[in-house]
Amino acid sequence: MTFPRLDTVRQTIRQMQGYIPGEQPQDKRYIKLNSNENPYPPSPQVIAALQQAIGEDLRLYPDPVANRLRDKAAAMYGLSREQILVGNGSDDLLTMLMRTFVGPGDRVAFPVPTYSLYGILVAMQDGKVVRVPFLADFSLPPQLAEVEAKLTILCHPNAPSGTLTPLHRVEELAQRVRGILVIDEAYVDFADETALPLLHKYPHAVILRTLSKSFSLAGMRIGLAFGHPDLIAELMKVKDSYNVSRLSSVAAVAALEDYAWMRQNVNKIRATRTRLSAALRELGYFVYDSQANFVLARQQGVIQEPMYHGLKERGLLVRYFSSPELADCLRISVGTDEEIDRLIAAMEELRRNA
Numbered sequence: 001m002t003f004p005r006l007d008t009v010r011q012t013i014r015q016m017q018g019y020i021p022g023e024q025p026q027d028k029r030y031i032k033l034n035s036n037e038n039p040y041p042p043s044p045q046v047i048a049a050l051q052q053a054i055g056e057d058l059r060l061y062p063d064p065v066a067n068r069l070r071d072k073a074a075a076m077y078g079l080s081r082e083q084i085l086v087g088n089g090s091d092d093l094l095t096m097l098m099r100t101f102v103g104p105g106d107r108v109a110f111p112v113p114t115y116s117l118y119g120i121l122v123a124m125q126d127g128k129v130v131r132v133p134f135l136a137d138f139s140l141p142p143q144l145a146e147v148e149a150k151l152t153i154l155c156h157p158n159a160p161s162g163t164l165t166p167l168h169r170v171e172e173l174a175q176r177v178r179g180i181l182v183i184d185e186a187y188v189d190f191a192d193e194t195a196l197p198l199l200h201k202y203p204h205a206v207i208l209r210t211l212s213k214s215f216s217l218a219g220m221r222i223g224l225a226f227g228h229p230d231l232i233a234e235l236m237k238v239k240d241s242y243n244v245s246r247l248s249s250v251a252a253v254a255a256l257e258d259y260a261w262m263r264q265n266v267n268k269i270r271a272t273r274t275r276l277s278a279a280l281r282e283l284g285y286f287v288y289d290s291q292a293n294f295v296l297a298r299q300q301g302v303i304q305e306p307m308y309h310g311l312k313e314r315g316l317l318v319r320y321f322s323s324p325e326l327a328d329c330l331r332i333s334v335g336t337d338e339e340i341d342r343l344i345a346a347m348e349e350l351r352r353n354a
């Protein structure tokens with residue numbers, strides 16, 4: 001085989017490791033509590049709408065801007081079509097934000113630890129990542145607003161901690177930042193409050209939502225960005241032409257139409273989250289107060305890799321991060337009550353035999 005000319009790869013790309021997503025085993029042997037997916041299926045109306053759409057015009061390109069979905073989301077969230085952009089998951093929207101705002105050397109700031117994709121997307125643009133550590137209780141570091149950043153990103157609720165920055169603190173941040181404030185609300189349906197009302201007051205704020213979590217549609221890849229029409233128009237310029245498939249937008253419209261289904265599942269998950277947090281505390285973990293569909297459990301100074309492997313051997317996948325600041329933690333997605341009972345039983349057994 002001829003040697004590929006790797007020296008022609010951009011240095012930035014050659015040197016970076018690339019994002020490592022959570023394990024997605026395709027053999028279905030595991031109870032998956034590692035990617036913050038919803039343990040409940042999407043609305044039956046989504047399945048019915050998809051079955052009908054499969055019989056229709058798959059040979060034709062989809063609407064490049066997914067206007068049916070934009071209109072549905074606009075009506076639901078009290079916005080106009082022009083304030084909404086649809087993405088192939090919210091990861092796609094993050095990419096568009098980076099392409100639009102971040103050139104070589106431009107600063108992007110966010111509090112850490114948080115969703116690790118942010119830093120990787122900045123690196124791809126040759127931008128400069130400014131990581132500002134959260135305070136020990138995951139409250140906002142005051143220096144965050146002092147970074148002269150093109151983009152400041154707040155994950156709300158934060159991953160992997162599950163903690164939520166109170167709305168008045170988000171507003172203070174909006175008042176203080178110089179550039180654009182991106183509020184990533186991937187998990188906000190599981191929380192007590194949203195930053196959506198800020199959009200009307202702060203034209204430099206962008207809110208990201210996803211249907212992957214609360215609407216049980218991770219497999220369909222649908223994200224929504226909300227922002228000022230002028231800002232959305234700029235983002236539109238850098239999107240892939242047909243970034244949302246026909247089936248995805250059909251599924252998303254049907255999912256938004258059955259909002260009650262989503263709320264019912266969210267309520268079940270919130271109840272299980274309370275049980276899970278209590279059970280982990282009984283086991284001796286410190287558990288951050290979660291407003292998301294996962295919890296972060298810490299056993300101060302005790303590396304959790306053996307626990308992660310022990311659980312995996314027993315068919316239970318959770319998320320372990322090897323980075324020094326999180327190595328004594330496990331991030332556990334909230335599954336069904338039965339899945340959580342099995343997890344806790346396995347953790348108790350592993351603790352007894354440790």
Ligand SMILES: Cc1ncc(COP(=O)(O)O)c(C=O)c1O
Nearest residue numbers: 089090091115159186210212223
């Ligand atoms: C904080 C955060 N933002 C965005 C995403 C991306 O979600 P999706 O691309 O499925 O919409 C995730 C996925 O895990 C996430 O944790």
